[in-house]
Amino acid sequence: MYYGYFNGAIAPTDQLAIGVTDLSLLRGYGLFDYFLTYNGRPFQWDWYWERFQNSASRMHLPLPLGKDETYAVVMNLVERSNNAIRTSGLATPIDVGFRFVLTGGYSADSISVVRPNLLIMAEPIHPVPLVQYELGIKVILDDYVREMAEVKSTDYKRVILMAEAIRAARASDLLYQKGGEISELSRSNFFLVKGDRLITPDKHILHGITRKTIIQLAQSDFKVEERTVLLSELYDADEAFTTSSTKRVLPVTQIGDLTIGDGHVGPKSKFLLERFDELVKAW
Amino acid sequence: MYYGYFNGAIAPTDQLAIGVTDLSLLRGYGLFDYFLTYNGRPFQWDWYWERFQNSASRMHLPLPLGKDETYAVVMNLVERSNNAIRTSGLATPIDVGFRFVLTGGYSADSISVVRPNLLIMAEPIHPVPLVQYELGIKVILDDYVREMAEVKSTDYKRVILMAEAIRAARASDLLYQKGGEISELSRSNFFLVKGDRLITPDKHILHGITRKTIIQLAQSDFKVEERTVLLSELYDADEAFTTSSTKRVLPVTQIGDLTIGDGHVGPKSKFLLERFDELVKAW
Numbered sequence: 001m002y003y004g005y006f007n008g009a010i011a012p013t014d015q016l017a018i019g020v021t022d023l024s025l026l027r028g029y030g031l032f033d034y035f036l037t038y039n040g041r042p043f044q045w046d047w048y049w050e051r052f053q054n055s056a057s058r059m060h061l062p063l064p065l066g067k068d069e070t071y072a073v074v075m076n077l078v079e080r081s082n083n084a085i086r087t088s089g090l091a092t093p094i095d096v097g098f099r100f101v102l103t104g105g106y107s108a109d110s111i112s113v114v115r116p117n118l119l120i121m122a123e124p125i126h127p128v129p130l131v132q133y134e135l136g137i138k139v140i141l142d143d144y145v146r147e148m149a150e151v152k153s154t155d156y157k158r159v160i161l162m163a164e165a166i167r168a169a170r171a172s173d174l175l176y177q178k179g180g181e182i183s184e185l186s187r188s189n190f191f192l193v194k195g196d197r198l199i200t201p202d203k204h205i206l207h208g209i210t211r212k213t214i215i216q217l218a219q220s221d222f223k224v225e226e227r228t229v230l231l232s233e234l235y236d237a238d239e240a241f242t243t244s245s246t247k248r249v250l251p252v253t254q255i256g257d258l259t260i261g262d263g264h265v266g267p268k269s270k271f272l273l274e275r276f277d278e279l280v281k282a283w
Numbered sequence: 284m285y286y287g288y289f290n291g292a293i294a295p296t297d298q299l300a301i302g303v304t305d306l307s308l309l310r311g312y313g314l315f316d317y318f319l320t321y322n323g324r325p326f327q328w329d330w331y332w333e334r335f336q337n338s339a340s341r342m343h344l345p346l347p348l349g350k351d352e353t354y355a356v357v358m359n360l361v362e363r364s365n366n367a368i369r370t371s372g373l374a375t376p377i378d379v380g381f382r383f384v385l386t387g388g389y390s391a392d393s394i395s396v397v398r399p400n401l402l403i404m405a406e407p408i409h410p411v412p413l414v415q416y417e418l419g420i421k422v423i424l425d426d427y428v429r430e431m432a433e434v435k436s437t438d439y440k441r442v443i444l445m446a447e448a449i450r451a452a453r454a455s456d457l458l459y460q461k462g463g464e465i466s467e468l469s470r471s472n473f474f475l476v477k478g479d480r481l482i483t484p485d486k487h488i489l490h491g492i493t494r495k496t497i498i499q500l501a502q503s504d505f506k507v508e509e510r511t512v513l514l515s516e517l518y519d520a521d522e523a524f525t526t527s528s529t530k531r532v533l534p535v536t537q538i539g540d541l542t543i544g545d546g547h548v549g550p551k552s553k554f555l556l557e558r559f560d561e562l563v564k565a566w
Binding site for chain 1: 287289299300305307312313342384386387392393396406430437439440443444446447470
């Protein structure tokens with residue numbers, strides 16, 4: 001059983017509910033963030049908090065809790081969820097995902113923001129199937145760019161709307177492009193490898209914390225280029241991969257009908273995944 | 284006190300709540316519709332139902348209730364809300380607003396749709412202040428176009444995000460334009476009057492039921508043009524107005540720094556508002 005926090009109260013997640021006049025429900029006005037714990041500790045907490053705060057500020061929503069208070073809630077939920085999940089005397093902490101959701105709050109006229117609602121949930125982590133790391137994934141191109149992509153708003157309509165098209169193509173996700181410029185996958189960032197160059201889009205993207213971590217880890221072995229990336233650059237890429245908190249470094253071996261490199265998971269993607277896994281192991 | 288329906292249960296609206304794993308909350312995946320009753324009867328019920336059904340189909344969400352079952356729920360809520368609101372032996376029904384919300388439903392992995400959640404709420408009607416019909420309203424131009432505008436998704440982030448800019452300009456709303464083409468206001472359609480021509484955008488808009496009603500009512504007195512409308516056409520318009528279920532026919536007399544016509548509410552706008560009010564009076 002996992003626990004959550006809603007506006008000051010803590011309860012098992014399946015007992016938490018939000019009133020039906022909330023602006024996220026009525027008007028799509030909400031933002032969120034998501035991170036994991038490793039060894040019971042929130043991964044890159046400072047960076048996630050900074051991004052959450054930035055999203056809130058960009059959407060003009062005052063944060064009901066400060067950083068330290070929020071951290072205390074997070075650790076409280078880690079402990080409660082761990083106590084509830086453990087059936088034996090396990091010594092190692094069970095890691096969880098954390099979802100923060102900040103909404104426009106309850107609104108009498110269904111348009112005016114009065115006071116935001118804050119939800120913090122501990123969740124089971126849904127790991128990516130191992131076979132996807134061995135074979136890489138297929139994605140399909142989608143002519144789309146996220147509105148206010150740099151803000152982690154709750155607007156993820158597009159990928160749900162395209163679920164059937166993704167399944168029909170036997171793909172795992174969408175790769176967004178607009179006017180020939182690549183931005184990101186539906187919920188993760190995108191990288192290309194060409195020789196010792198690591199190339200990743202810098203516009204119309206969510207600035208992923210895993211992306212930032214990988215760029216740091218790559219500094220000594222790659223020439224990192226954060227810049228506009230054109231569709232045409234896919235054709236001579238050696239490798240491609242996507243990054244997110246749950247995907248870590250996940251190879252992309254096919255994009256629509258195009259095979260990336262030789263179609264196998266490449267050594268540079270493996271190398272960066274290993275670096276990342278070493279970092280989190282010692283977190 | 285107003286009543287609402289949620290997945291089969293009916294209760295006062297302030298007692299209705301939705302679980303926190305709903306995809307409208309987590310991913311902005313939801314759609315809605317809104318209409319009024321006149322003389323206790325849903326206005327243009329057939330058209331609203333058709334649009335709601337169409338939005339649901341476009342977002343791949345199966346409707347949990349059929350048309351007749353839904354109508355029965357609506358009339359049940361009208362009666363309950365009326366009984367609860369009445370303090371004396373009033374004979375005339377109190378009219379209400381109805382909000383239908385259909386969401387992606389609860390999702391264990393926060394992305395997959397399993398079964399939609401359906402919410403139907405009776406609400407108090409928030410009438411437009413009379414002075415706005417006498418003086419007309421000011422709107423400001425916004426370089427924006429709604430994603431999937433023809434679907435009444437819950438995505439109304441933009442107008443909430445721009446609330447401060449609207450206030451600062453002493454305006455009432457936004458008029459969206461992209462590349463010099465006008466689409467709509469944030470929650471209502473847009474019309475121009477030039478001589479005996481009634482002109483309204485036909486693309487990137489929500490196909491408003493009040494818009495459709497006005498076009499019907501205007502047939503015998505106007506030449507109606509549904510087509511692309513350019514920003515440049517604002518300069519020689521005689522009148523402008525906006526339509527929605529709550530705004531009916533609301534004159535727009537100023538757009539940013541531009542005064543429309545002579546800056547007063549024009550006779551054609553008044554004429555169409557009168558025709559509309561006659562129609563609903565006899566509904």
